Amino acid sequence: MLPQDPDTTALSVEDVNALSDAALADFMKRNRRSDGVIELPVDGWDTLSKDERNRLAERLINQERALAQSPTWHSCPLDPKKLNARLQEVLSDNPNTGPSSQPQIMERSRSPTVPIDEDDDSRRRETMAYNDLVKHGGRPLYPIELLDKVSRDPERYDDLLRPWKAPTGTTNKCWDDRDTWSPWEVFQRQWWRWREFRDWQRDNRGQEDEGGYSEYVEQRKLFTKREFTKNGCARELAKIKADPLYLMSGWNSMRTQRELQQYYCVELHGGDFSDYVNAVRRRLARHGFTRPFQLQENLSHQDKLSTWIEYLNFEYWWLDRYTRSTERLKLEHDKAWQQLVDRGAVRPGETEEYFRTFTSAMKRQAEEDQALEAVQRATATGKQDYYLTQLSPGRQSIPKPERIRLLREATHKVLTAKAKRESITKRNDLISDFLLGTYDFKMAKEDVANLETLLPWVLQQIPLIEAEVSQLRPYEDKSRGRKRRPDFDSDISLKRTSKTPKLAHQETCSLPSKPTATQLRGNKPNDLVSFAIDDESSLITRAVASPTRPSRKPLAVCQAKPQQLRRSARIAARQIVRTMEVT
Template structure:
C-alpha cells in the first residue's frame, strides 16, 4: 500500500486490510512504501489508528488455541504426546490457509516432522499447539528452544523449524543405532577414511603450534581439502559415528554396549539395562535409554576439546601474567572477555609500524649526513651520531621483538578462548537436551505401563496403524456431516441349530424327507404333484 493511501484510508477499510495481512501467529505484515520523513504527525496518527484497528481485528477474529498458558506449560511434563493434537471436528485448522506462503510451508513441514517423530518412537519437545509460543520464546519457553538451536552439525534454519530439526536429530540417532550394530570391517572405505581423518585431526591439534611459520595453516587446509573430497555418506560416518565412539567403531556391537554402560555410569545413570542386537526387538524404554546415551556421547565429544582449550587458556594466561601484560586484569573463569582487555592489539600494530618507521628514519638520516660532511671533525660527529643511532636501532629492535611476542601470545590466548567459548556453548546445549531426555524417561515408562506393552515394531513405535494429521482432519471434516461409526463387537451368542434359517435347496430336501417319513408312518403312498403345463 502506498503511504498516501494508508494515511487517507478509512477506519473500516483499514480493519479489512489488516485482517488480510494477519499471520497465523497473530502478527500483522503491512508493507507500506513511499514514506516521507516530513509526515511526522501523519505517521503518529496512523500509528494510533493501526493500534485501534489491531484491537478490533483481535476482537472479531480471535486466534485458535489461545488459552491459559500456565496450564499449557504445566501439561508439558504430564501430557502423553500423540501425533495428532486433540481437536473437535468443528475446530479450525492449525493455521490460516490464506497465510503467507512461507509460514504455511513452515507449519506444514513442522506438522509432518511432528507426526513422523512420534510415529517412530521419538518425543517432541513440546505439544504442537504451542509451537508458535516456543519458537518466539514466549511464556518462558526459551529453554526448550535453546536445546535444539545448538549450532552443531545439524543445519539450523530458523527458530520456527523446531520439529523439523528434532526429527533430523532423531533420524541421526536411528542411523547411530544401525552403525553400531553393523559388523566392523577394517577394509571398509568408510572406516579407513574415518580413521585416517581422525588421526590427521589429532596430529594437527597436537603437534602444530602458532610459531611454525604457517605449517598449521597448511596442514589444516590439507585436512579440510581431504575431508571435502569424501562422499556425503562417508562424511556423515566420520562426523556422527567415528568421532562419537571412543574406539572409532573397532569394538563392534560388544564394544558399543560396554561403552554405553560406562558412559551412562559416568553421568550418574545407575540402572541396569541391556541393548538388543536388533533394535526392532528392543523395548521402548531401553530404546529411550540408548537415546539418552547418544546425547551424552555428544556431550563427551564437546567436553574433550573444551578441556583442552581451557588448559591452553590457563597456560597462556600464566605466560601473560609472567610477562607483565596481565597485571591489573582479572582472569575470569568464563573466559568471555576479549583479549583486548589484556593488551590492545590495535596499539600493538601501531607500535610495530612506528618502530619500523623510526628505525628506517634514523638509518636514512645518518647515511645522508655522512655523505654531506667531509671534514675530520664532521666525521667524528658523524661517528658519534651513528653510534647513538645504532644504539637506538638496537632498542627499537628489542621493542619490536617484544611487541611480536606479545602479539602472538595474545593471539594464541584469543584462539584458545574462542575455542573454549564455542565448545562450552555446544556442551551446554547438548547437556540440557540430555537432561530433558533423562526427565522424559519416567513418562515413557508410564506410557508403556499404561499401554500394557513392552516391545514391538521398530523397538519404539507407538502404533503401526497410519494416522492422519490434525490439519488433514480439519480439512476433511470441515463442512461435512459426521459419518456414523460402526457398532463395536457384541458378546458371542449361541444359536440353536434348528433356529438357523436354511437355504432353498436345503428347504426342498427337508420337505421331501418329511413327506417320505409321513408316508411310511401311515402306510399310504404320497400323492404325486401334478406338473403344470406351459401356456402355448
C-alpha cells in the first residue's frame, strides 16, 4: 500500500486523546507522507502536562509499531540503523527525536520553548504525590527526606524501591491506566493505586460519585495551573472560560471509564454490604490471612487498620484475577508456540524470550532488508542479461546456447532470491503474529510477578499500623470530652462524596500476624533483607513525615517536627537512616 497524501485536517489534542486505538491508527495512516514520515496535525500539544504528553506519545509509538508489522505499510524497507536510533531514543525518553524517528506533531501555533529539568520536575511530582498519598491515608514507601538521593541514584536503592518499582497492573484493566513513570517514581505509582482502591471501596458499598461536570471543570483548572507552562495555562483557561462545554469530551471519557470500573472491578458478592464483607473474609482466608478485622459501611467510621486490610484484599483480588488470566491464556499461548515450532519458524537455540528482545527484532529486520536487496540485485542483473541477449543490437555476436544459459541463470537467481525473501518475510510475520497474539499472556505473567513482590510489603505494614495506633491511643483517651482528633481515614472522598450510608455493619474473622510461605512466594531469600529495611523505612516515614504534616516544599526536607519514638525505635531509626546514607 503506497502512502496517501497527508490529511491536513487538524484535530484538537483532546480529540486525539479520545480516539480509540483503531481510530488513532487510521488517523496516522491518513497523515503519512510519501517518504514514510507521519505528521499529525494536532492543535494544543503544548497545553498537555508531562504525564499526558508521555501517555499520548506512548500510544502513538505503540500504534506506529503495530502498523509497522503490516507488510503493506512500508513502501520501502525500514532502515535498521534508523530503527535502532528510534528505539534507543524511545527507551531513553529522549525528547530530541529526529524528524523520521517517530510520529511528528504539527502544531498550528508555537511559543518559545522553556528548558525544563525533567528530573527536577519528576521530583516535584513525586513530592506532590507523597503529600496526596499521606493526606488520604496511604503509606509512602520511604521517607520524603530520601527523595533526592533515591532519584539521583535509584540503582543504589533498588531493594528499597522493589515493591513499587514495577507497574501494579497492565492487563485486564477496566479503564485506561498506562504506567509511564520511571522505576524510582514510586510515590506517583502509589498515589494512583491508592485512588483506585478508594474508588473500589465506594463501588463495593454501592456509593455513587458526586460532584458532576462542574467539579470536574474546577479540578481541571487546578491541574492546569499546577502542571502547564505559563503560556499554555493562560490559553487553556481562556478556552475553558470561553466554552463551558470545552471539557465535556474529557468528562464523558472519564465517566465511561468509571462505569466500566464500577461494573467489572468489584467483588462478586451479589448482595448488600454484609455479603461484600463475607466475600472479603473468604478471599483473605484463601490467602492464609486469618487475623481479626472489621469493616464499616460508613467509611468515615472505619479505622486505619481495617482500611489497610481492605486494601490488602483489593490487591489479592487483582492477583487472583491476573492468575486466572494467566491460566486461561496459557493454553492459547502454548498452542501458538507449538504451531510456530511446527511451521519451522523457530531455529535451534531460539526461545520466546529471545524473540521479545531488541536484538532479535533488529536481526529479523536486517535479514528481511538483506533479502530484499538480494532480490533487487538479482532483478537488475536479470534485466541486464535480458537486454544483452534479447534487445541489444550486438546480441547475435553471443552464441545462442550462451544466451539461453545467461537467461536461465538470471531467471534462477531472481526466483531463488524471491523465494528466500518470501520465506524470511513469512517467518518474520509468523513470529510477529505470535508475539502480538500472546502479548496479554506475557503481561499477565508480569502482573502476577509484580503483585507477588508487592504483597509482602503490604502485609508488613499491618504490625506497623498496629504499633502506630497503640501509640496514639493514650492521646486519644486524654482528648475524649474535647474536640475529636481528626481521623485520616475519614477524608477518603478524593473530591467525591457518597450517598447517605446505611447503618454500619461489622464483620470479624481471624488472620495470622506474619506472612505465610504462600504470601512470600516468588521472593528470593536475600529479599528478606530489603523487606526488613522497608519495615524500618515505614517506621521512619510515620515518625518523620506524619500524615498530618506532609512535605510542603518540593525537593526539600520536610519541615514537620517528628513525633518522639521510644528509645529502641529511635536507635533502630538512626541505624536505618545511617545505613541508607552510606556513600
